[in-house]
Amino acid sequence: MKIAILSNGPGNYSTKRLKEEFKLKGHEVDVVKYKDCYATIESSNPVVGYHGESLSGYDAIIPRIASGMTRYGTAIVRQFEMQGVFTTASSIAISRSRDKLRSLQLLARAGVGIPKTVFTREGRDIDEVIDEVGELPVIIKLARGTHGNGVVLAETKKAAKSVMQAFYVMDDDGTNILLQEFVKESAGEDIRVFIVNGKVVASMKRKGLDDDFRSNIHQGGEGTSVKLTEEEKKTAQKAAKAMGLPICGVDIMRSNHGPLVLEVNSSPGFAIEKVTGRNVASKIVEYVEQNAKKTRRRDRVGA
Ligand SMILES: Nc1ncnc2c1ncn2[C@@H]1O[C@H](COP(=O)(O)OP(=O)(O)O)[C@@H](O)[C@H]1O
Numbered sequence: 080m081k082i083a084i085l086s087n088g089p090g091n092y093s094t095k096r097l098k099e100e101f102k103l104k105g106h107e108v109d110v111v112k113y114k115d116c117y118a119t120i121e122s123s124n125p126v127v128g129y130h131g132e133s134l135s136g137y138d139a140i141i142p143r144i145a146s147g148m149t150r151y152g153t154a155i156v157r158q159f160e161m162q163g164v165f166t167t168a169s170s171i172a173i174s175r176s177r178d179k180l181r182s183l184q185l186l187a188r189a190g191v192g193i194p195k196t197v198f199t200r201e202g203r204d205i206d207e208v209i210d211e212v213g214e215l216p217v218i219i220k221l222a223r224g225t226h227g228n229g230v231v232l233a234e235t236k237k238a239a240k241s242v243m244q245a246f247y248v249m250d251d252d253g254t255n256i257l258l259q260e261f262v263k264e265s266a267g268e269d270i271r272v273f274i275v276n277g278k279v280v281a282s283m284k285r286k287g288l289d290d291d292f293r294s295n296i297h298q299g300g301e302g303t304s305v306k307l308t309e310e311e312k313k314t315a316q317k318a319a320k321a322m323g324l325p326i327c328g329v330d331i332m333r334s335n336h337g338p339l340v341l342e343v344n345s346s347p348g349f350a351i352e353k354v355t356g357r358n359v360a361s362k363i364v365e366y367v368e369q370n371a372k373k374t375r376r377r378d379r380v381g382a
């Protein structure tokens with residue numbers, strides 16, 4: 080097969096590992112920097128241009144779209160979709176995974192446990208909103224934050240109010256801020272579950288630095304292998320399905336009322352291979368081999 084990995088970082092560990100495993104199985108692989116791609120829109124001929132030529136003949140694309148480039152990246156993915164090329168993540172599924180509010184709504188609809196979350200507008204009575212979430216402290220999040228930036232723990236109503244005001248100033252339409260129950264019983268820790276073909280293939284626990292409630296690797300968090308309970312496995316698989324992402328990273332917190340999903344990542348990193356010793360890239364190759372030639376799946380999430 081001929082495969083394109085859509086990645087702006089050919090040197091990234093994840094990109095290198097994918098390329099290596101596809102080559103190992105005898106496939107032809109190109110790393111395509113989607114930031115250098117352009118889409119030509121004309122009737123019945125969706126072309127993706129790249130460095131002076133038009134890209135064609137691919138059996139599958141593996142999008143590795145950075146969070147800061149979601150709009151452009153998904154537009155390029157969509158152009159490949161219009162050509163009928165198989166993709167491991169659909170453009171619409173990538174877009175919705177980048178919006179925490181939309182993701183939580185879909186997860187809740189599917190019956191997946193999530194931390195209690197309130198989505199509010201500026202000007203609402205802050206006391207009322209905090210009472211709605213539960214007790215202090217509360218988590219305040221930007222709906223489109225990533226790598227732990229844009230997630231704040233507010234200990235008092237006063238602090239919550241100033242954080243929200245600061246976020247609203249940065250926000251364009253005032254609709255992108257979430258208040259969330261603080262899952263204190265596992266503060267500073269979460270679990271990353273890597274899903275391929277709707278099934279768990281690896282999982283690790285991430286622990287933040289001593290003084291940080293955030294466990295993101297980008298904030299200095301460290302991973303160790305972890306064994307999931309049946310309930311955690313089911314939760315992660317259900318979350319992946321609800322988001323329409325056959326390949327993804329599901330982040331779960333262990334709360335005293337069961338596993339709660341924080342978010343579902345459509346371009347999960349491969350550091351989990353180093354931590355767990357699992358060959359995640361080869362699972363993705365198998366998935367593509369089994370699915371790329373089939374008729375194209377439709378997105379059925381409907382939101
Ligand atoms: N409701 C919460 N209760 C406790 N800790 C949380 C909560 N939400 C997020 N965190 C911590 O903050 C980190 C970042 O939050 P997350 O929602 O995943 O945003 P990001 O997209 O920036 O990673 C999580 O990995 C977790 O460690």
Ligand SMILES: [Mg+2]
Binds near residue numbers: 226295
């Ligand atoms: Mg996260």
